[in-house]
Amino acid sequence: MESTLTKHTPANEGYPATTHIPYLPSTIVVSSIRRKLLATRFRIQDISLLMKHVSKADSLPKLIKKARALRQLFYGTKSIRKVAQVDGRYYWTHHCPGWPSVAYKDFMHNEINRLVTHPQVPIHPYIAFFAITKKCPLGCEHCFEWDNLNKREKLSLSAIMQIVHTLQDKGITQVLFSGGEPMLRVHDIVEVLKMARPVTDFWVFTSGYNFTAQNARLLKEAGLTGVSVSLDHYLEQEHNTFRNLANAYQLAINAVVEAHKAGLVVSLALCATKAFVTEENLMQYARLAKRLGVAFVQLLEPRAVGHYIGKEVELNPDQIQLLTSFYEKLNLDPAYADWPIVVFHGYHQRKAGCTGAGNRFLYIDTDGDLHACPFCQKKSGNLLTNSYEEGVNCLKARGCHVFATANPQ
């Protein structure tokens, strides 16, 4: 039987796709009054968290000044006022847990702890990308896991649980499950979520494969926060070719629809290739993202690793400038106040340095080995056989080979 998502429909104007592209309700808070009230509530809560770190060496005004300087280091002087609301929680960016939550408070304490003269606890990362499977039915042009794909699994369910348990104990407040295609282990993810303590936001990074209505519901009920769906073009055929799967576009759109229905935060991840990065393409993509009601659009720069190894895929300075202008336009221009929030890690990296390599985030591969990030892979200890601290210290010592490491450490 033909799926409702494959029926050709004139409602696809602007997107010549056989996949039906629905108009989904926006998750961005549109009212400027509501946004201002939220910002005030937020500021009050952040000051109350800062007060917990006041000491002889750090008065409250001094801490507020340091916090402002840190924010400006990463974001510049203009504040992004946009916020998404999903299932009673608010989300400003991908890099921070939803508010209110225990994870958000722990995240803030972690950031403030970096600012104080005498940190209360050792400075530690708080985001973990965790590749839980080597299996994947796609064959994407840019895949950074290409050399490990479809080999024998090394991580059992109990090994994944052990690692997640360690991450939670060490203060990780966001765990992002990737792969391979993590949805091939959806029942294991559900078991892990049921076992985990509610002090962490969990996300799944998926191509959309196996992201059915039933699986979306199971994940939400087990405690999943959000899903990042890879969509590399607004045009169906272009995405299918890039992903080397005839129905990749349909799977991705279907995943967005089902994640929405299940009450998950939804993000689209775009690998912004040399061929894609034009102002027109970026705006067409943003229009599609708005139509799909997603909270975030995440821009990823191609890197010459995995399937791209030895290829000249890095963007030129003009293209990076186009991404930067797109990021600023969508996030700061009031004309786009109800469009999705754009997340561009490279924007902050170029201003403030790399936050990977154990600084604020780390990567765990399908063998349980630690790496600086999904793109800069160099084994730095194993979470099943070595101590977490040793591994993280090794990551910090090696740092990032592309950008300087962000401060403060």
Ligand code: SF4
């Ligand atoms: S990028 Fe992801 S979906 Fe594509 S082949 Fe690699 S693991 Fe599979």
